[in-house]
Amino acid sequence: MPEGWNHTLVSLKNFIAAQLANDTAAPSAPSVHAPSLPAGARTIPREQHNISRRQISDAALQVLNGLHRAGYQAYLVGGSVRDLLLGREPKDFDVCTDARPEEVRKLFRRNARLIGRRFILAHVQFGREIIEVATFRGGANERQAVSSSGRILADNVYGSLEEDAQRRDFTVNALYYNIADRSIVDFWGAWADIETQRLRMIGEAEQRFHEDPVRMLRATRFAAKLGFQLDSAIEAATPSCRELLREVPPARLYEEVGKLFLAGFAQQSLATLQRYGLFAALFPQLAEVLEREDQGAARELVQLSLGNTDSRVSAGKSVHPAFLFAAMLWPVLLAEQERLVSEDKPEAVAMQQAASAVLEENRGQIAIPRRFTLTIREIWDLQARFHRRGGRRPFALLAHERFRAAFDFLLLRRDAGADLAALGQWWQQFQDADGEGRKQLIETARLEDRDAESPLGPLPASENKRGKRRRRRRNPKQTSESVTVVESD
Numbered sequence: 001m002p003e004g005w006n007h008t009l010v011s012l013k014n015f016i017a018a019q020l021a022n023d024t025a026a027p028s029a030p031s032v033h034a035p036s037l038p039a040g041a042r043t044i045p046r047e048q049h050n051i052s053r054r055q056i057s058d059a060a061l062q063v064l065n066g067l068h069r070a071g072y073q074a075y076l077v078g079g080s081v082r083d084l085l086l087g088r089e090p091k092d093f094d095v096c097t098d099a100r101p102e103e104v105r106k107l108f109r110r111n112a113r114l115i116g117r118r119f120i121l122a123h124v125q126f127g128r129e130i131i132e133v134a135t136f137r138g139g140a141n142e143r144q145a146v147s148s149s150g151r152i153l154a155d156n157v158y159g160s161l162e163e164d165a166q167r168r169d170f171t172v173n174a175l176y177y178n179i180a181d182r183s184i185v186d187f188w189g190a191w192a193d194i195e196t197q198r199l200r201m202i203g204e205a206e207q208r209f210h211e212d213p214v215r216m217l218r219a220t221r222f223a224a225k226l227g228f229q230l231d232s233a234i235e236a237a238t239p240s241c242r243e244l245l246r247e248v249p250p251a252r253l254y255e256e257v258g259k260l261f262l263a264g265f266a267q268q269s270l271a272t273l274q275r276y277g278l279f280a281a282l283f284p285q286l287a288e289v290l291e292r293e294d295q296g297a298a299r300e301l302v303q304l305s306l307g308n309t310d311s312r313v314s315a316g317k318s319v320h321p322a323f324l325f326a327a328m329l330w331p332v333l334l335a336e337q338e339r340l341v342s343e344d345k346p347e348a349v350a351m352q353q354a355a356s357a358v359l360e361e362n363r364g365q366i367a368i369p370r371r372f373t374l375t376i377r378e379i380w381d382l383q384a385r386f387h388r389r390g391g392r393r394p395f396a397l398l399a400h401e402r403f404r405a406a407f408d409f410l411l412l413r414r415d416a417g418a419d420l421a422a423l424g425q426w427w428q429q430f431q432d433a434d435g436e437g438r439k440q441l442i443e444t445a446r447l448e449d450r451d452a453e454s455p456l457g458p459l460p461a462s463e464n465k466r467g468k469r470r471r472r473r474r475n476p477k478q479t480s481e482s483v484t485v486v487e488s489d
Contacts, residue, residue: 046182059126060093076177205237213244224268250367264313266306298331301416322375382406389445
């Protein structure tokens, strides 16, 4: 349970009890899209909530106070308010205001720039911190560009604080901290939802998903991150709206994937996505592989990679998206390689073609950036070279800039059940040994590597469901190109 949670619950219970004495029920989400504000909307004065200015970043305070001094309304909004109430440390601070983007840029001059097409925002930078400033959004009108399925394509429609509250997606993201008097404005009974750990949609869930299908992913992300239960209306609307995610640009899906799997709650995210049938929209090939009964090792590899990522985030260590994607797509790579080998492709060629096909397919789904796909491919390619320990090859591999990531991945495969314990131990000894010790290790492995029939080495039975490698005659006319690909640094 997050630090400060007990204190927050006590405060919320006392406040809600006092408020509900005059109101028999907390306001519930309206049943139609873009509803009128609930009659129970309330302002919580500073003395009745636990948020202090000391908990808000200096950059956010400069933006809030700067807008306020210039005569504009200025509110801290969304996840930062929610997280502060929960006793969590916000990842970032977002501000909303009645100032137009051009006015924000003029007010903060060199510190501000405008971004976005679908909805123009101002980014105000102080040092390394960027504060996102959004103008109050208005209600739906003819200026909105909407697709045939109802997805909002352009949304530069401005309005009031009340209209902005209508446009928010979930109740817990519609809390506004007013810098003018340090109060919190709660339009939709979010405090009650925080107490009951419930994620509830503002408006009619299916309509809101049609407006922006990514809200389904956001719902699962918040459920995984906060440990909240999705409201029954969200659960009911998700199955019929899943296909809408196909309309979302791959680059935007990649951003959401990063938030789901690289923020410290990756295992919970996977479980929640699978529960609501959304994982296949992000990784269709992997979802298909993981559903097969004979892919226990693949499921274990994915779980270990996600758990390793969560542990590193929890320990304050860096995480590399390429390593995680290399692990998550490895089962798909092996399945595609096996298919190509069954078509009489040499194993080395099949591996290269499979890597290209898998990365290209996923680029069309979640647009993994090229800088990461290159690293993913290097990690995959180096797995083959761990099996070749004769001559100068171990020294060349040890000097490779991706050696550490590739070796960690080898050990991850081992931990997931691949028969790599001896190989992993050999390479660990090779790293630790002096010059003479390395020579001895190479000599002990030389004959074994010389007799290996495949440049990839035999795939362990746990990673290749056939349980044995395909025997193939050596072709003396094999092109140098196919060999060079495997040996390339």
